[in-house]
Amino acid sequence: MKEKLEQLFYFGLGTALMAKEKIDQAGESAKGMKEENERKAREFFDQAVAKGSEERGQLKESVRELLKEVMDELGLATKADLDALREELAKQRQGQP
Template sequence: MIKDILYTGLGGALLLKERVDEEIEKLQERGKLSKDDATAFLEKLQTRGEEEEEKFKAQIKEALKEVIDEMGLATKEDIEALKDK
């Protein structure tokens, strides 16, 4: 399930990137955006995307921890503690 969510998110991101690239190319063709400006914009967009990806991963991780706690499942640390006893 989580794998499907991640693949859906990646697919959406790729589609968005393609659309952004198309729009930037159109703006360049019309002379409304220089190559340097387009490159800077894409780099800024990529950086922001990476930051958002990290936030998303942290949120998924936290949600999974909450589900595990609510279900009362043993964690790796719980199992290691039992092994040590």
């Protein structure tokens, strides 16, 4: 009987230690998965930021072209047109006494 109780005690102790090892292994595995998920999340974030930045440039250029078309359709003067007009007026004023 004493031998059976001793075996039962060692069985319980061994089972507890094996369970602890499995839990430790699972924890290490989870830690590795967490680090991998964080790396993937950072990578996705960086890619999204780069794509957004690229799209921003394309969108800005599209808006610029659209505004230029609208200004041409409406016959509005551009900054270059106004600068040329100012130069012409300045030249005319210099020629007059």
